[in-house]
Amino acid sequence: MNAILDGIDLSDRVCVVTGASSGLGRESARALAGAGAHVVLAARNGDALRKADARIHEGVDGARTTTVQLDLTSLASVRAAAATIAQLVPAVHVLMNNAGVMFTPFGRTENGFEIQFGTNHLGHFELTRMLLPQLEAADGARIVNLSSEGHRLADIDLDDPNWERRDYDKFRAYGAAKTANVLHAVELDRRMSGSGVRAFAVHPGMVATKLARHMTRDDVAAVAELPEQREVSGEREFSKLEVLTPEQGAATQLWAAVSREIDGTGGVYLADCTIRSDVAPYAIDAERARRLWQLSERLCDQA
Numbered sequence: 001m002n003a004i005l006d007g008i009d010l011s012d013r014v015c016v017v018t019g020a021s022s023g024l025g026r027e028s029a030r031a032l033a034g035a036g037a038h039v040v041l042a043a044r045n046g047d048a049l050r051k052a053d054a055r056i057h058e059g060v061d062g063a064r065t066t067t068v069q070l071d072l073t074s075l076a077s078v079r080a081a082a083a084t085i086a087q088l089v090p091a092v093h094v095l096m097n098n099a100g101v102m103f104t105p106f107g108r109t110e111n112g113f114e115i116q117f118g119t120n121h122l123g124h125f126e127l128t129r130m131l132l133p134q135l136e137a138a139d140g141a142r143i144v145n146l147s148s149e150g151h152r153l154a155d156i157d158l159d160d161p162n163w164e165r166r167d168y169d170k171f172r173a174y175g176a177a178k179t180a181n182v183l184h185a186v187e188l189d190r191r192m193s194g195s196g197v198r199a200f201a202v203h204p205g206m207v208a209t210k211l212a213r214h215m216t217r218d219d220v221a222a223v224a225e226l227p228e229q230r231e232v233s234g235e236r237e238f239s240k241l242e243v244l245t246p247e248q249g250a251a252t253q254l255w256a257a258v259s260r261e262i263d264g265t266g267g268v269y270l271a272d273c274t275i276r277s278d279v280a281p282y283a284i285d286a287e288r289a290r291r292l293w294q295l296s297e298r299l300c301d302q303a
């Protein structure tokens with residue numbers, strides 16, 4: 001079991017984890033199941049999902065899991081997944097919006113959204129919106145959005161979120177999507193805290209997963225040279241940043257999901273199992289969070 005969950009009994013909880021077929025999502029799902037939760041593993045690749053589920057059952061005696069097909073690049077798939085989850089369980093105690101893609105070549109989702117914004121933010125925005133009744137029913141639910149220190153690469157352009165009037169930049173598009181993940185948590189928390197639903201944004205650290213699958217060697221060098229990346233790395237050289245295992249990397253999102261230390265808080269950015277104030281100001285700006293929410297609602301409603 002992940003050390004963060006030592007001594008914690010989640011046998012009365014339902015936890016939904018997106019991107020549970022790989023990396024941080026797979027490790028989080030395993031750890032939550034190990035603590036007794038009923039875990040709903042949501043991912044798009046059916047084979048990888050079945051393998052991740054089988055691995056949990058090999059390691060956790062009596063694990064309670066359900067797998068649900070979810071492709072965040074299709075709002076029809078997102079809505080179908082939410083409807084399936086709503087039929088399965090009356091309440092969701094933890095929604096871990098973990099799935100993500102990074103530095104993808106330019107592309108559009110089924111609904112015409114830029115791929116990184118569409119997958120990392122809008123797909124999760126719609127999933128969360130559809131699951132609000134189940135989250136409210138949990139009486140103290142938490143929503144955990146996986147963001148990244150990469151949010152410092154760019155703010156979201158609220159006038160052109162889908163890169164229709166600018167040349168595409170895959171680094172800035174990732175930064176914008178990860179900024180959107182923080183802003184989403186800020187506005188969700190503002191709207192929902194009265195119903196006992198709290199939302200958090202998490203940076204997991206630099207973790208050895210398949211996330212960098214779209215990166216070439218040239219990209220690694222280019223990212224290391226970006227002025228914004230120096231802010232991410234601080235004084236340390238990019239290539240010398242500590243790389244964590246998925247088990248180590250999942251610690252902060254698990255902490256966000258269950259820790260009593262953050263009871264009564266929300267709409268904040270977490271890293272290294274602490275609340276961090278060193279987040280880019282544009283990512284926690286309440287007015288921008290409100291505007292992104294309205295824009296996301298409009299884009300999803302029109303799609």
Ligand SMILES: NC(=O)c1ccc[n+]([C@@H]2O[C@H](COP(=O)([O-])OP(=O)(O)OC[C@H]3O[C@@H](n4cnc5c(N)ncnc54)[C@H](OP(=O)(O)O)[C@@H]3O)[C@@H](O)[C@H]2O)c1
Nearest residue numbers: 019022023024071072073099100146148206207209210211
């Ligand atoms: N690893 C790091 O260093 C790091 C650092 C900062 C933040 N993060 C964040 O952590 C989160 C998890 O990333 P990871 O490192 O665990 O990467 P990963 O190993 O690549 O896992 C990403 C997961 O997201 C799923 N996914 C991608 N596109 C999807 C879609 N359209 N619909 C449904 N699922 C989709 C993937 O499924 P498929 O196999 O089907 O693609 C996979 O299960 C991401 O949000 C990432 O931005 C990671």
